[in-house]
Amino acid sequence: MTDTALPAASGAVQPNRRQTKLEPWQDPGEAPYVRIEGVSKTFGAFTAVDDVSLSIYRGELFSLLGGSGCGKTTLLRMLAGFEQPTAGHIYIDGVDMSEIPPYERPVNMMFQSYALFPHMTVEQNVAFGLHQDRVPGAEIRHRVTEALELVKLAPQRKRKPHQLSGGQRQRVALARSLVKRPKLLLLDEPLAALDRKLREETQFELVNIQEQVGITFVMVTHDQEEAMTMSSRIAVMDAGWIVQVGTPAEIYEYPQSRFVAEFIGQVNLFGGRVVEDAADHVVVAADAAGTEIEVSHAGSVPIGTRVHVAVRPEKMAIAKDPPADPRNAVQGTVDEIAYLGNASIYLIRLADGSMVRVTAPNVTRMTELPITWEDAVHVTWPAFAGVILQT
Amino acid sequence: MSGRRWPLFSLMAFGYAFLYVPIGLLIIYSFNESRLVTVWSGWSVKWYGELFRNDQILEAAGLSLRIAAVTASLAVVIGTVAGLVLARFGRFRGRTLFTGMITAPLVMPEVITGLSLLLLFVALEQAIGWPGGRSATTITIAHVTFATAYVAVVIQSRLVGLDESIEEAAMDLGARPLKIFFVITLPIISPALVAGWLLAFTLSLDDLVIASFVSGPGSTTLPMVVFSSVRLGVTPEINALATVIVALVTTGIVTAGILLHRQDRRRQHDMQAAAAAGGRAADLARV
Amino acid sequence: MSRKGFLPLGDRLSRGAPALTASGLDPLRRLWVAGAALAGRLGLSGRTLVIALPYLWLLLFFLIPFAIVLKISFSEPLIARPPYAPLVEWVEGAYLEIRLNLGNYLFLAQDSLYAAAYLNSLKIAAVSTVLCLLIGYPIAYGIARAPVTWRMPLLMLIILPFWTSFLIRVYAWIGILKQNGLLNNLLIGLGVIDQPIQFLHTDFAVYVGITYSYLPFMILPLYATLERLDPALLEAAADLGCRPFKAFLTVTLPLSLPGILAGSLLVFIPAVGEFVIPALLGGPDTLMIGRVLWNEFFNNRDWPVASAVAIALLIFLVAPIMAFQHIQSRQQKADAR
Numbered sequence A: 001m002t003d004t005a006l007p008a009a010s011g012a013v014q015p016n017r018r019q020t021k022l023e024p025w026q027d028p029g030e031a032p033y034v035r036i037e038g039v040s041k042t043f044g045a046f047t048a049v050d051d052v053s054l055s056i057y058r059g060e061l062f063s064l065l066g067g068s069g070c071g072k073t074t075l076l077r078m079l080a081g082f083e084q085p086t087a088g089h090i091y092i093d094g095v096d097m098s099e100i101p102p103y104e105r106p107v108n109m110m111f112q113s114y115a116l117f118p119h120m121t122v123e124q125n126v127a128f129g130l131h132q133d134r135v136p137g138a139e140i141r142h143r144v145t146e147a148l149e150l151v152k153l154a155p156q157r158k159r160k161p162h163q164l165s166g167g168q169r170q171r172v173a174l175a176r177s178l179v180k181r182p183k184l185l186l187l188d189e190p191l192a193a194l195d196r197k198l199r200e201e202t203q204f205e206l207v208n209i210q211e212q213v214g215i216t217f218v219m220v221t222h223d224q225e226e227a228m229t230m231s232s233r234i235a236v237m238d239a240g241w242i243v244q245v246g247t248p249a250e251i252y253e254y255p256q257s258r259f260v261a262e263f264i265g266q267v268n269l270f271g272g273r274v275v276e277d278a279a280d281h282v283v284v285a286a287d288a289a290g291t292e293i294e295v296s297h298a299g300s301v302p303i304g305t306r307v308h309v310a311v312r313p314e315k316m317a318i319a320k321d322p323p324a325d326p327r328n329a330v331q332g333t334v335d336e337i338a339y340l341g342n343a344s345i346y347l348i349r350l351a352d353g354s355m356v357r358v359t360a361p362n363v364t365r366m367t368e369l370p371i372t373w374e375d376a377v378h379v380t381w382p383a384f385a386g387v388i389l390q391t
Numbered sequence B: 001m002s003g004r005r006w007p008l009f010s011l012m013a014f015g016y017a018f019l020y021v022p023i024g025l026l027i028i029y030s031f032n033e034s035r036l037v038t039v040w041s042g043w044s045v046k047w048y049g050e051l052f053r054n055d056q057i058l059e060a061a062g063l064s065l066r067i068a069a070v071t072a073s074l075a076v077v078i079g080t081v082a083g084l085v086l087a088r089f090g091r092f093r094g095r096t097l098f099t100g101m102i103t104a105p106l107v108m109p110e111v112i113t114g115l116s117l118l119l120l121f122v123a124l125e126q127a128i129g130w131p132g133g134r135s136a137t138t139i140t141i142a143h144v145t146f147a148t149a150y151v152a153v154v155i156q157s158r159l160v161g162l163d164e165s166i167e168e169a170a171m172d173l174g175a176r177p178l179k180i181f182f183v184i185t186l187p188i189i190s191p192a193l194v195a196g197w198l199l200a201f202t203l204s205l206d207d208l209v210i211a212s213f214v215s216g217p218g219s220t221t222l223p224m225v226v227f228s229s230v231r232l233g234v235t236p237e238i239n240a241l242a243t244v245i246v247a248l249v250t251t252g253i254v255t256a257g258i259l260l261h262r263q264d265r266r267r268q269h270d271m272q273a274a275a276a277a278g279g280r281a282a283d284l285a286r287v
Numbered sequence C: 001m002s003r004k005g006f007l008p009l010g011d012r013l014s015r016g017a018p019a020l021t022a023s024g025l026d027p028l029r030r031l032w033v034a035g036a037a038l039a040g041r042l043g044l045s046g047r048t049l050v051i052a053l054p055y056l057w058l059l060l061f062f063l064i065p066f067a068i069v070l071k072i073s074f075s076e077p078l079i080a081r082p083p084y085a086p087l088v089e090w091v092e093g094a095y096l097e098i099r100l101n102l103g104n105y106l107f108l109a110q111d112s113l114y115a116a117a118y119l120n121s122l123k124i125a126a127v128s129t130v131l132c133l134l135i136g137y138p139i140a141y142g143i144a145r146a147p148v149t150w151r152m153p154l155l156m157l158i159i160l161p162f163w164t165s166f167l168i169r170v171y172a173w174i175g176i177l178k179q180n181g182l183l184n185n186l187l188i189g190l191g192v193i194d195q196p197i198q199f200l201h202t203d204f205a206v207y208v209g210i211t212y213s214y215l216p217f218m219i220l221p222l223y224a225t226l227e228r229l230d231p232a233l234l235e236a237a238a239d240l241g242c243r244p245f246k247a248f249l250t251v252t253l254p255l256s257l258p259g260i261l262a263g264s265l266l267v268f269i270p271a272v273g274e275f276v277i278p279a280l281l282g283g284p285d286t287l288m289i290g291r292v293l294w295n296e297f298f299n300n301r302d303w304p305v306a307s308a309v310a311i312a313l314l315i316f317l318v319a320p321i322m323a324f325q326h327i328q329s330r331q332q333k334a335d336a337r
Helices: A007-011 A015-022 A072-080 A122-132 A137-150 A166-178 A196-213 A224-230 A248-253 A258-263 B002-030 B046-053 B055-088 B095-107 B110-128 B136-160 B164-172 B177-188 B190-206 B209-214 B222-231 B236-286 C008-014 C016-022 C027-041 C046-073 C103-110 C112-145 C148-163 C166-177 C182-190 C203-228 C231-239 C244-255 C257-272 C276-281 C289-299 C303-336
Strands: A034-043 A046-056 A061-065 A087-092 A107-110 A184-188 A216-221 A233-238 A241-246 A268-277 A281-286 A291-296 A306-311 A317-319 A329-339 A343-350 A355-361 A376-380 A387-389 C088-091 C095-098
Touching: A034 A072, A046 A072, A046 A087, A046 A241, A061 A072, A061 A224, A072 A087, A072 A107, A072 A184, A072 A216, A107 A166, A107 B164, A122 A137, A122 A166, A137 A166, A137 A196, A166 A196, A196 A224, A216 A224, A224 A248, A233 A248, A233 A258, A241 A248, A241 A258, A258 A268, A258 A306, A258 A387, A268 A291, A281 A306, A317 A355, A329 A355, A343 A376, B002 B236, B002 C112, B002 C148, B002 C166, B002 C203, B046 B055, B046 B236, B055 B095, B055 B136, B055 B177, B055 B190, B055 B222, B055 C046, B095 B136, B095 C046, B095 C257, B095 C303, B110 B136, B110 B209, B110 C046, B110 C289, B110 C303, B136 B190, B136 B209, B136 C046, B164 B177, B177 B190, B190 B222, B190 B236, B209 B222, B209 C289, B222 B236, B222 C166, B222 C276, B236 C148, B236 C166, C046 C303, C103 C112, C103 C303, C112 C148, C112 C203, C112 C257, C112 C289, C112 C303, C148 C203, C166 C182, C166 C203, C166 C276, C203 C257, C203 C276, C231 C244, C244 C257, C257 C303, C276 C289, C289 C303
Parallel strands: A061 A216, A061 A233, A107 A184, A184 A216
Antiparallel strands: A034 A046, A034 A087, A233 A241, A268 A281, A268 A306, A281 A291, A306 A387, A317 A376, A329 A343, A329 A376, A343 A355, C088 C095
């Protein structure tokens, strides 16, 4: 994620190739590797997935992110072939998957429960898929060893699943799904069953492994932090719809709807009406908050449109003195302070009763804190901080 | 705290005594010398000798064992398929009726099952000339029918407890449904298959009422022999037979229990060791 | 975390995949595909065939027999083989004659013996069920509260008698209950009574026999629900000031209701139709419907009346059987979660 923002850093090795390949979705000449076209899935009267279209490119680690029941798992299971779309088509590497059963798809899945075969050893589990394809014995041994070394489980190869720890089981599941060299690897909440510390380590490990093998990953998760740190791109889902697709930075910095803004991270929303629509900025009168908000880099929005302006808490500043510019500033009293160590969160109550959340880094020592409960304060933010949301 | 538990303990003791005193007395009196079962006149094993010279009982026992073995094997096949259908096939036309036909035999009074099967066999014989009189075959069919229901319930509950994604994983890795069933599902549920077989075997071996309806001349099972001799009164030979059965069953159950228990303990032990090892690895990683 | 491009290793790895999927077109496979296509055209999938095996077996040997019982319950007895008249007959090849004979049912209704037998069966089954519950509940509760290592052996001891012969367990009570049996000898020896009491061949003996034989069926479902009960619930009740017995009445008992119901039905339904126990332990006046059916069939050779008795019994039992199925399916849904 950091490297997408800093192409120069990796450019030292293979400048041209890297830069063009880095964001294949930006390249009109690049054909999508997985194409989901108008796919819907209904169970009786319930619509789990509603007219979803997506393009996923070769080598991506693509995340489907959403709350429970948003349809992300159903979409994943349709990619694997366990569910048939009610409408629409799925193409993988140009081949229509409609008539292809799960056992013939060039797709493998890592299950949330890992679904290891309890009666087989680690080695037998990993070799299972190769046996199904009648791969010669010598090659099976070679590839199983390779896969187990990749996930650092070679010493445990003769163990049975119940003799492994949770993290080890997770890696067996990964090796088992990688060893067939699928065109597409599906991961259903791959880290959900691990405890917090192990989960963080495994996030890095999983990304490293993906980079080593270069297989396209599609991951389902409800954990936005996990999606942000691991993914090349994220599709945010809600009620069977794809609400927004983009890189982690795009999703965070430029949410296109209130749902995405509120689902990813914390956000302050100010309701208002557009009063000025200039070439390089838009001004919104936020009467309830008692201010006018200037938003630069916004597209054209007709005057009079009712909109919300989203501002992230860490892009706001808090001060006791009134600002010079009355725009992009609200005033209120400090209601709550949460001290997190590296930063503090302030909840400011505005005159209309609504709350504004500000995150301020603790650059000075807490004991010297100039702002405390019930102080009257001014909250300000720069014009580039706001995002206009029409839905 | 423990002082307050004696009423529960005494109630439990009473319950277990109620279950075991009659069987215990039966065993003790099988070693009674006297023909009068309730008058104790000294230890003897002569009734066991009589039992093993009683051709009628031995023949009936042999027939019962044969019927039970065939019944158990067939019931495990049909019952496993039925359990699989119930646990894994979701909705299909006629599912409600199917579920009904699986659970109803569990509680259906035996006289009804016996009578209805007999009337079926008679009607079939009139219509197509099969099964050609009542025999061990008709008893086996009748036993398979009700034992299948028990096996299906055992298998179904095992499958419901089995993570379905294990089978999906096999399919995802390229195995076809039939292969998944034989290579993944069956090995995992094999203890339930054994339990189902033993259950069907016992049910068949134990059945008097249904067998009486559908048996013909020459197909007299052990319970039928026991019943007719018990009706005439208590005989020490039956006591001896009862003791033999109790001894066999107890040995079998206790052996199975110890084996399962040991396996279970080993699994627990393995899991603890793995958890401990995992914990240590995490400690090392932190250093 | 870095997303450093897409290494050539990936191209190498995924190039293996198309070769794998295309490898399967050998003749055997083509035959299989053709067979599957044919079956598909006939409307038969593998799925249908799998369902068909147990379905047809149970249809033929469980459901159709009931239809035949129903049919024969409407026909007239004959001295013949088989001993009943056909219901449907072609009279001189001209027209179809259907004789629906309600006589068997009228006979059941008019002879007070049958009504008494039905009522007595219900009474005996109900009393035995209550006895099973009274004896079984403390045992199930005790096992569920016992230390984990003790639970399996204690449960095994409950199941063990079930695996020994049912007939022999009933038989064991004859020796205990008869005129000069062990119970009377004991009571006389203790000086409680002077004359032996008639235990055997009474309703009392039938209660004892049914309770004894069906006790495991009560204990097992009870144990299953009690074991699942979170002990923290009782601790919470105690913490909130509830005394142990009150906590039992207000927390444990209501939560074990599904087990009580399942166990009771598992005892009650087969007990209503019980034959062996009243035949061996009951007296000549212990009328139970299973015994009546048996006598109509084997002694009187009146198949139509026996069938009518079976149908009437089934009608009595339809409601409890459906209740049992309802509980079973709900239990399975709970297990699945």
